Amino acid sequence: MAAKKNGPVIALGAVLAAGLAAPLVTGSPLGFYLEVLIGGLMAGVLYSLVALGFVLIFKASGVFNFAQGAMVLFAALALARLAEWLPAWIGIPAGFPALTLAFVLAAGIMVGLAWVIERIVLRPLVAQDPVALLMATLGVTFFLDGFGQTIWGSDIYKIDLGISKDPTMILESMFQGGILVSKEDLIAAVIAAGLVILLALFFQKTATGRALRAVADDHQAAQSIGIPLNRIWVIVWAVAGFVALVAGMVWGAKLGVQFSLAQLALKALPVVILGGFTSIPGAIIGGLIIGVGEKMAEVFLGPPLVKMWDLAGGGIENWFAYVLALLFLMVRPEGLFGEKHIDRV
């Protein structure tokens, strides 16, 4: 089983690369091609941010946290609504100051939430079957969906980061028509990159971070050298909550904060399969691959498919990510950067 089977991996990679290059060969303008690529990367950044939360929790506690999407929604709702209410409550100016304070408060709320989840849900279920834990997080999802709408409301809310939404053209001299990029997307990418650096520093440089990594490597060994598991779990859920808040902020600023944000969480599953369940860089790169693959497929593969079989519209991006993940699984079950102890049949 452990024998190196790189052939299929290379084959799949080659097919993907060929797929990526195909539109150019068939005569799509380079400018537009790059736009799709950028659009895909941007979507990928958002997927990555959610997948990051999954990976953090899975690493530290072996729980597949289905509630990550609900946490994103909850955090974004808290941020948007607090930024709206704070000026009226304590009279600080609306706009950036209110948003900053709201961010801090929302982060506090997410930490509190992490503590409650650990106390009420995880601690009684410790050492249970992974499926039971997964179900418990589904329960948390339902609870947060209802609770979030109860206290924050179910309308569409705005998070205004004060970034212009109008697109700008770049490289107009190089390509016909130029490339359209939006500032918002760039800032989202910067925020995501910043978050990843922050997390890396946290894991590498702080004592807590090192303890977290120890727990991720081996629960029992970590416990035997005196690392308190319960506290570690609270911390990791809090960190995941913070990641959710950042993801919620970026998404909310782009799309508006509404109940349907939580639905995007399912997309994180193929991302973590692709990147590996336990790898933070894997989550990022997996997200980018899924994002790009999906948009490319929809834009370049969809229309010919529709024409060929007389389909009622495209929409292949709905399943593309999952099929890609499935293909990938067949050739490399541990993911791009995952650890190799996945049991194959």
Add this chain to the structure above:
Amino acid sequence: MFYRENGQFKSSYREDQQILGIRQDRWFIFGLIAFAFLVVPFVASDYMFRAILIPFLIVSLAAIGLNLLVGYCGQISLGHAAFMAIGAYAAYNLVVRFPQLNFLLVLVLAGLIAAGVGILFGLPSLQIKGLYLGVATLAAQFFIDWVFARVKWFTNYSPSGSVSTAPIELFGYKFDSPVERYVLVLAVVIVFALMAKNLVRGHIGRSWMAMRDMDVAAEVIGIRPMYAKLSAFAVSAFYAGVAGALWGFVHLGSWEPAAFSINFSLNLLFMIIIGGMGSILGSFIGAAFIVLLPITLNQVLPPLGALVGMNFGTAMASHLEFMIFGALIIFFLIVEPLGIARLWAIGKEKLRLWPFPH
């Protein structure tokens, strides 16, 4: 005192192999079936039939199917509603294209078609397992949804992509009223539930459980993993297909792919985990829990709120419904991670000893 097997001796192999070995159990189940057939049709209201009993029964059947796969064979599926969709659309196309076919035959054929697709999407299970397999079934879910929404032939070129079915006719008898539909569904579900119960006691079921408990050991004692896993996928998808056809024809009457969405799949998974993995009875209990609880909460909460002087609208009731539902799932997992069926089994054990402590 009442419930114990003292004095019930088996004197033949036949008796020893009964599905329900204990006389009291047998009576209880027979009583329940008789009640469902002979009493319920006369006392329940239209609302009970159409909004609760019929969906409950059909969903139970689908949950049994999923339980055969997940609970007995240990293979996870996050896309079982897709197999229901296959059954529903297969049945629709059979009825549209061969109108003279008997509806029961259509059901079986629809199930068989779903089983074929199930085997196809079960193939990855030979390679991977656990959550990884879950992704493979998710791919099935989204891909199949997409196919039915896009390929016009499957919906008989319906302009809105929604299909409608004619009323069900069997042997010249029209199943129109809710009661008739209920009886039809009940009969189908009981037959299939008994078949499932028998299946899991038999050779196939045992090989599934062996795969679930330890695949390597199972292989060593001579169980072919390919045969065991693919047969589990086939049987499970068959059940889902039949349930899907019933869901479309008997419960909805007209539907679009969204009727078999990912949420339906997740709900099915809820049912078997709450009800009890590896238990036919658990499938029913879980289905009851998931079908009844939201509806009951939704109806009971506003009057309860009024009782304590709080007047909340449907929105608040709906939010509370979500919250209580989520909290109850967590509660049951903490109290009994093996599902409500396990509580039932423990209760039976206790009852055997009652009123004496030992």
Add this chain to the structure above:
Amino acid sequence: MKLRISIAAAAVAAVTGALAPAGAAFAQAKEQFFPVLSYRTGAYAPNGVPFANGYVDYLKLINARDGGINGVKATWEECETGYATDRGVECYERLKGKGPTGATVVHTLSTGITFALTDKSFTDKIPIITAGYGRADSVDGQVFKWNFPLGGTYWGAADMLVQHIGKKEGGLDKLKGKKIALVYHDSPYGKEPIALLQERAKMHGYDLSLLPVTHPGVEQKATWLQIRQNRPDYVFLWGWGVMNSTAIKEAVAVGYPRDKMYGVWWAGAEPDVRPAGDGAKGYNALTFMAPAGIGKVHQDVIKFVHDKGQGTGPKNEVGEVLYNRGLVAAMMSVEGVKRAQTKYGKKPLKGEEVQWGLENLALDQKALAAIGFAGFADPISTSCVDHEGGSSARIHTWDGSKWVVGPDRYTADQQIIKPMIKASAAKYAQEKKIAVRDCAKELASSK
């Protein structure tokens, strides 16, 4: 053992009893019961809430101002569907037996629920009003006895949009070679207009591309990249809920001009444009019946309902597009009952009797003005063959803070739509094995 069974039986019976609708208890009350299927939670709540508030406020107004419908008090109960078909069916089953005479008339408020309930209407005999939505072929009252797509269908809406852009281009013949993209909600709702747009494409020679958006509609990047690539001359938006505002935002992001975007009447309300901020300026949509604004009926609502502290939602939403549409929908229900009362008497009526009222509606401008809807509803005149009762609309444009209604009024071209309706309804009747009514005969026998 017997004991155990009987306990179980008793328990089941108790549950049965508890859940069964307790309708028979107040059989003689002088009340007309209106079920309200609404969605105040979930992905579509931003649009569902104002509609539901408008609907309920109008019923409150009828009771507070007029003392009911000619003395028959209006009662109602809301049920949350969450825009999900199965929950909608459950709600319908729960509410259909309530009140002294059962449910009067149902507004399904979702195309999926409409499809499901249409099947049941033939046995339940409860009319379904789908004002501006539902299935287009249900205009044919000879097949769809119980469906009333009052005031317009999606085929009509699509037709009017094509007429409008034809006019803008200087004639329908100028549409030849033009590119139109339909961005639609991937559900029966979004797919309904396709048939007509394709029919029209055959006539005028424009090129139609179909771009479905998956529920709930927050992922549209690829859709709009395709639009950026193909640069269609016009984009028709057939969205609902959060999908609409997302579409406008994505249009901003790819630089597609908003004044080339035309929404159906469900993609042309305040919750659709406000989240997009300034980006929504110039975006157009059809109006259905009531545009935004305050008329006599609104003043009454404020005076009799909101000022008494009885308002269902916040006071400032009175006069918004979707709120007004809720008012109009409730008005249709009430007028149907009023019309039926002229035949069956001023008492609580059954759904079956209200069906007659809805089928014989004759609301002209004068009648509308009398009930305070001057300028906020279009005349409706229904018959056994025509359950739509007229279909016309205007285009309104978002100027950044309010909707500005355009001057031209469009009427759906029945010459194109009628044959399509006939064919589709006939197919339905055949599939469902429904006996088609003979309207001429019914008319003769009632005289």
